[in-house]
Every structure is written in structure tokens, then in C-alpha cells.
Amino acid sequence: MVVGKYDNSWSFPTISSRLPGGPSDGGSITVSGITSFSDFTLGRNEAALPVELTSFTASKKNNSVQLKWSTATEINNYGFEIEKTVHTSTPLSVTRWEKIGFVEGGGNSNSIIEYSFTDTKLFGGSKFIYRLKQIDNEGTFSYSDEINVEVVPNKFELSQNYPNPFNPGTKIRYSIPNIGSGFAQTVLKVYDVLGNEVATLVNEEKPAGVYEVVFDPINLSSGIYIYKLQVAEFILAKKMTLIK
Numbered sequence: 001m002v003v004g005k006y007d008n009s010w011s012f013p014t015i016s017s018r019l020p021g022g023p024s025d026g027g028s029i030t031v032s033g034i035t036s037f038s039d040f041t042l043g044r045n046e047a048a049l050p051v052e053l054t055s056f057t058a059s060k061k062n063n064s065v066q067l068k069w070s071t072a073t074e075i076n077n078y079g080f081e082i083e084k085t086v087h088t089s090t091p092l093s094v095t096r097w098e099k100i101g102f103v104e105g106g107g108n109s110n111s112i113i114e115y116s117f118t119d120t121k122l123f124g125g126s127k128f129i130y131r132l133k134q135i136d137n138e139g140t141f142s143y144s145d146e147i148n149v150e151v152v153p154n155k156f157e158l159s160q161n162y163p164n165p166f167n168p169g170t171k172i173r174y175s176i177p178n179i180g181s182g183f184a185q186t187v188l189k190v191y192d193v194l195g196n197e198v199a200t201l202v203n204e205e206k207p208a209g210v211y212e213v214v215f216d217p218i219n220l221s222s223g224i225y226i227y228k229l230q231v232a233e234f235i236l237a238k239k240m241t242l243i244k
Helices: none
Strands: 002-006 015-019 028-031 039-043 052-061 064-086 098-109 113-119 127-136 141-143 147-150 170-176 183-192 197-207 209-215 223-231 234-242
Touching: 052 127, 052 147, 098 113, 098 127, 170 183, 170 197, 170 223, 197 209, 197 223
Parallel strands: none
Antiparallel strands: 002 039, 015 028, 052 064, 064 098, 064 113, 064 127, 127 141, 127 147, 170 209, 183 197, 183 223, 223 234
């Protein structure tokens, strides 16, 4: 066991005596050589003294999710990696966590520190799960509890591809609102100006959410192409230009 004493920086004074208190090892300890009032904390060893996370919340804001968290105390805190996964209803699916950002920690602190991070890349579904990976300066890390947020589009949308004109590839984003059945047959295809189908980018059932797909036409020549989204009875189409 160690005692941490904070006075502009953390120090670890010697424990001069310790009186165990039974199976739960309560009791008391005595630290000598203290000449001033300070904040104290206890731990198994210096590296084990915690970063005390007091809150972690997520809220929808326009087309983004705002994460906020705060700490009451920090020791040797390098920072926080923000991780996200998309909730899936597929049985026995493997949870795949993705690092989406990093926020620098406060190092050593015994006062409340507020943090925030905004996630604007809400692709692949409508239900997202977030967690924090707190890392100290030695590389030791621990995870926070997970929090969930649901971001459901309120209308069908097909965005202009980006970049446009493009070479070699471009991204196409589309949104599907709730339409009652939970999943909707979704088809996204690309046509040339004569109406010939040149690529099928999506052809499957999808739940409500925002999605992004990459179109990388290896064997197509320069020109104007049409990409068309069909979800149930809803149809939208836009033009894009390939330059080689």
C-alpha cells in the first residue's frame, strides 16, 4: 500500500506504521514527517493510484454525438482514447471497437477537469456504443463503462459524392429513417449516361441509420455517371464525374 500526497505535485511519504483491521484489511495507517495540510489518496502502489472518472455522457447534437466526461483526481494521466462500435442485432456477431480520437489528459491533478469530444462520423447504423480507454504515461490502461446513444435520421437522403469530380475513388453517403419494419431492402447502383448498369455498391437489407460506401471504378473511363439509391419505394439519384 502507498499513500499519495499532493502539493503541486504528487509525492509518496513513508508509512511508519500500519494496523490491519481484519479480513477486509481496514484498520489504520500512520504516516510520519508531514508538515503541512494536503490532499491524500491511497493505492496498492504508485502506478495503481487511479484516475477517478466522475461522469461520462453522450448526447445527440444535430448530426453528431457529443461526449463529455470529467475526472476528480488524476495521477500520471497521459490521456484518453475514444472508442466506438456500432450496435448490431446479428446473433453471435463480434464486437469491433474502433479508435475515433484522442484527448490529452491532465497529468497530475486533484481538481475537477472537464473533457469533451464530438463524433461527426456516424456511419454504419443508428445505435452507437462508446467507451474511454484511459492511458497513463507508462502505457498502462483501463476502460470506462460503455454508454449508448441512438441517432436515427428523420428522412431519406442521398448526399453528393465527395470528392466530385473524382479520381480514383469517391465516397457516397446516404440516410435511411425508420420505416416500420426495422430493416429495409436497400439498393445502390451506378449507371452510365446510356442507362447501363456499371456497378452495384449495396444490395441488402439495412436498418435505419447513416451509411457511407466507397466507389472505386478501376475499369471505367472518364465521364458522367449516375448513382441511384432505392429503399423500398423511395428512389433518389445524383450525377458524378470521373476524370482519368
